[in-house]
Amino acid sequence: MKISVIGCGYLGAVHAAAMASVGHDVIGVDLDSAKINALSAGRSPIYEPGLPELLTAGIETGRLKFSTDLADARDAHIHFIAVGTPQLQNAGGADLAYVDSAITSLLAHLSDGDVVVGKSTVPVGTAETFREAVEARGARLVWNPEFLREGFAVKDTIEPDRLVYGVADGDTTSVEKLNEVYATAIEAGSPVIVSDFATAELVKVAANAFLATKISFINAMAEIAEVTGADVTKLADAIGHDKRIGRKFLNAGVGFGGGCLPKDIRAFTARAEELGRGESVAFLKEVDAINLRRRERVVELVTEELGGSVFQKKVAVLGLAFKPNSDDVRDSPALDVAVRLNGLGANVVATDPQAMKNARQLHPQLVYGPTDEALADADAVVVVTEWPEYKDLDPAAVHRVVRTPIVVDARNCLDADSWAAAGWEYAGLGRQVKNGREAT
Numbered sequence: 001m002k003i004s005v006i007g008c009g010y011l012g013a014v015h016a017a018a019m020a021s022v023g024h025d026v027i028g029v030d031l032d033s034a035k036i037n038a039l040s041a042g043r044s045p046i047y048e049p050g051l052p053e054l055l056t057a058g059i060e061t062g063r064l065k066f067s068t069d070l071a072d073a074r075d076a077h078i079h080f081i082a083v084g085t086p087q088l089q090n091a092g093g094a095d096l097a098y099v100d101s102a103i104t105s106l107l108a109h110l111s112d113g114d115v116v117v118g119k120s121t122v123p124v125g126t127a128e129t130f131r132e133a134v135e136a137r138g139a140r141l142v143w144n145p146e147f148l149r150e151g152f153a154v155k156d157t158i159e160p161d162r163l164v165y166g167v168a169d170g171d172t173t174s175v176e177k178l179n180e181v182y183a184t185a186i187e188a189g190s191p192v193i194v195s196d197f198a199t200a201e202l203v204k205v206a207a208n209a210f211l212a213t214k215i216s217f218i219n220a221m222a223e224i225a226e227v228t229g230a231d232v233t234k235l236a237d238a239i240g241h242d243k244r245i246g247r248k249f250l251n252a253g254v255g256f257g258g259g260c261l262p263k264d265i266r267a268f269t270a271r272a273e274e275l276g277r278g279e280s281v282a283f284l285k286e287v288d289a290i291n292l293r294r295r296e297r298v299v300e301l302v303t304e305e306l307g308g309s310v311f312q313k314k315v316a317v318l319g320l321a322f323k324p325n326s327d328d329v330r331d332s333p334a335l336d337v338a339v340r341l342n343g344l345g346a347n348v349v350a351t352d353p354q355a356m357k358n359a360r361q362l363h364p365q366l367v368y369g370p371t372d373e374a375l376a377d378a379d380a381v382v383v384v385t386e387w388p389e390y391k392d393l394d395p396a397a398v399h400r401v402v403r404t405p406i407v408v409d410a411r412n413c414l415d416a417d418s419w420a421a422a423g424w425e426y427a428g429l430g431r432q433v434k435n436g437r438e439a440t
């Protein structure tokens with residue numbers, strides 16, 4: 001099928017490449033010419049495992065093209081809207097300016113029978129506001145939320161765990177067309193759920209709200225564990241054995257960040273308040289507050305471990321991305337911790353396998369360097385993103401290069417016993433400090 005993807009960021013670039021990989025003719029459109037030049041040359045503007053290979057393959061077959069000119073979407077009949085919906089400045093709601101501009105500009109290029117497919121995360125009620133304008137062009141509107149995770153985006157797009165189509169009443173034509181777009185995934189077993197617009201829009205924010213709540217729940221347990229001597233990781237393992245609860249997304253630590261969960265729960269709250277149902281999701285404010293408190297707790301732990309002040313102490317901050325396998329630092333708890341420690345006068349040297357460039361753009365005041373530079377003569381080491389290379393660090397080898405063997409494991413991703421056995425003072429979140437320094 002002939003497809004256009006409007007917006008080539010974390011979502012759109014992957015969607016365009018994935019659709020080409022399953023045999024469609026795809027044109028990706030974005031206003032950012034640097035991004036389009038990179039993509040056209042087969043270079044991924046973001047770090048996403050598997051994406052460069054998919055881009056190169058798509059471009060070589062001639063099925064994947066990119067352009068800054070929306071008029072190039074004219075030949076396509078299915079148009080995916082994949083632009084961002086960031087948080088409004090100084091408010092919790094979603095900024096719909098990019099969605100509005102993408103759909104409105106696309107109208108002039110639509111032909112009879114085209115389908116406009118919204119993938120962007122929008123407040124419930126948004127699709128309905130565009131329906132009339134799209135239908136006036138003889139086209140149809142569908143809302144088809146995206147559930148990909150950064151770091152696994154290629155797999156999640158090609159083999160989605162579900163497909164949700166929000167359609168106008170009785171619009172079986174769009175359902176058939178989308179089934180054709182996603183034929184490979186459907187044949188491989190991805191279930192399709194067809195609903196109205198509002199349900200489809202809500203599925204997306206409800207899913208992210210649930211995930212955020214699950215993380216904040218376990219982080220709230222970590223807060224209780226910290227004052228009672230309990231161990232939150234054992235608690236998570238134990239309750240996670242109950243299949244109704246499940247162990248996934250129960251990792252206590254510095255909390256959630258990124259371009260989705262934080263802004264989505266705030267936008268959901270704002271929308272619910274507009275609808276006069278603020279109380280229904282009032283708990284999401286608590287979810288947000290618990291999450292943000294964890295960042296403070298990490299800074300507090302480092303301060304406690306350093307004897308009450310971080311001033312002029314060298315702190316190695318391992319990790320800047322909001323999670324491993326990503327270079328995304330949007331609302332990253334890791335970057336936030338580095339900035340806070342730096343603000344308190346610590347000599348922070350921050351490192352990350354992929355996210356240093358993006359972090360430097362946002363916070364040029366921080367000192368960045370490779371892992372060995374960060375660790376050399378450090379008074380404390382803080383692991384804030386659980387990259388495999390940090391999880392696999394040899395505690396004995398790292399012990400030899402730091403000044404003081406203090407490690408704060410803000411992701412509970414290190415083996416506390418082996419770090420303590422190697423002579424480290426180990427402090428995790430929601431667990432007791434293991435003092436291996438006294439033994440050596």
Ligand code: UGA
Binds near residue numbers: 121147249257
């Ligand atoms: C999230 C959702 O998982 C996707 O389904 C959704 O499509 C996407 O948002 C989106 O709306 O576009 P993503 O932001 O890529 O995906 O990241 P997650 O894997 O959900 O992780 C979010 C944050 O939670 C990360 O900072 C991660 O470190 C943190 N987290 C995750 C925890 O602190 N503990 C956990 O147990 C799991």
